[in-house]
Amino acid sequence: MLESCDLEIRVRYAETDAMGYLHHAGYFVYFEMGRMELLRGVGLSYAEMERQGLFYVVTKLECRYRAPAMFDDLLALTTRKQRLTRVRVDHSYELKRGGRLLADARSTVALVGRDGRPTLLPEDLYQALGGT
Amino acid sequence: MLESCDLEIRVRYAETDAMGYLHHAGYFVYFEMGRMELLRGVGLSYAEMERQGLFYVVTKLECRYRAPAMFDDLLALTTRKQRLTRVRVDHSYELKRGGRLLADARSTVALVGRDGRPTLLPEDLYQALGGT
């Protein structure tokens, strides 16, 4: 059961803003990439989940920004599964450059069907994600 | 028959880059907004078109950048329909600040169905868009 995953991300020029920093909304794009990699790490594909009619919908986000990231910085994102139920997953994130913490965050995603309504994680997916 | 439309757009902070300019990819987001407004101007809704299974897919883009746009600039976008056939629409664009031309561009969009394959514009839509 994989509980966390690490992902290297290089800050793109298009992601910076006039202050020269990675724009604060861009962090959430990275965190989403972390969620996808966490699935990949247990042999799941979010693209495949969607084709089967299961969607992650973010219902809650919190982020603390500690220090700015700049263009071309090579960042290390650690994504952790914090809590899993049959209707939601909580994740936490730490984004670092070298040993320095730039941001830490938490999110909740709900599972919904093609109609956008909450749905239960199928048993096989629940177990693949580490549910017991 | 509406052949062109004007749209005011204020440059967002998130759209700037470390150079302090509107990032060059952001212009195409504006041009797309122009295409949508051009439809709205003849009483059509692109959202509605998609619900009916008709999609614009960009097949070709060209843009000349003449001068930079900056954060908070209030820009004037003129979008023109240049050519309409039953399978594609060509548009041109001029983006200005005050009287100054910042960029001019051209695009081709093809009409495709839900399966991503080329489709013919239905007669009513073709006429609404000014086809004869």
Place this chain on the structure above:
Amino acid sequence: MLESCDLEIRVRYAETDAMGYLHHAGYFVYFEMGRMELLRGVGLSYAEMERQGLFYVVTKLECRYRAPAMFDDLLALTTRKQRLTRVRVDHSYELKRGGRLLADARSTVALVGRDGRPTLLPEDLYQALGGT
């Protein structure tokens, strides 16, 4: 003293994701627009603030997503100043479509100088923002 401001925002096609929703990171772009409009409402320009070497840096964000926004939705964003000190400003946000709440959020921005280090709001700016 203006304590809140309202802003209409139409969801752009480029802001949607494969689920057909406004991507969850896009909300923060809107909230930032709200902060800028709140300044404009008291006769201040964030662009001008930056030219004078004063920058807003987001240090904390929280958002609850209640219901999705879709392409072409016309949304109403209410931005409120919640707390002002000489080194930071707290804002809250409500994003609605019609009467329906889609998301509510809070943020903290710190004031920094050109060197990225915390700085005190100048007295005139502090008063213009409603400080007493």
Place this chain on the structure above:
Amino acid sequence: MLESCDLEIRVRYAETDAMGYLHHAGYFVYFEMGRMELLRGVGLSYAEMERQGLFYVVTKLECRYRAPAMFDDLLALTTRKQRLTRVRVDHSYELKRGGRLLADARSTVALVGRDGRPTLLPEDLYQALGGT
């Protein structure tokens, strides 16, 4: 003298649109990444160039879209330097998935100084980029 470089890019969820495709503006973000990698390949850093007051400004873009890219696709971008003078660089791009060409494009970037005015490539940079 490196004349081209290859870069693998995985399509992010946030880069897709309601059609389920990589949004057409997103391709230019990738092409810019290609330009940066081309510099890195000859031991140059665009971040360092900017610190020294030299900026790439895109003046012209053309792109043909041949087939859509989807979420999670692993794409191969080939960026080629087509022409180098002391005031501009022309690049071409091919974006593929497997052996299939999804898009091909060309761009011109001008070299400007911190003031946004055209500037000449310094001799050492000109040679590093392969100028003779």
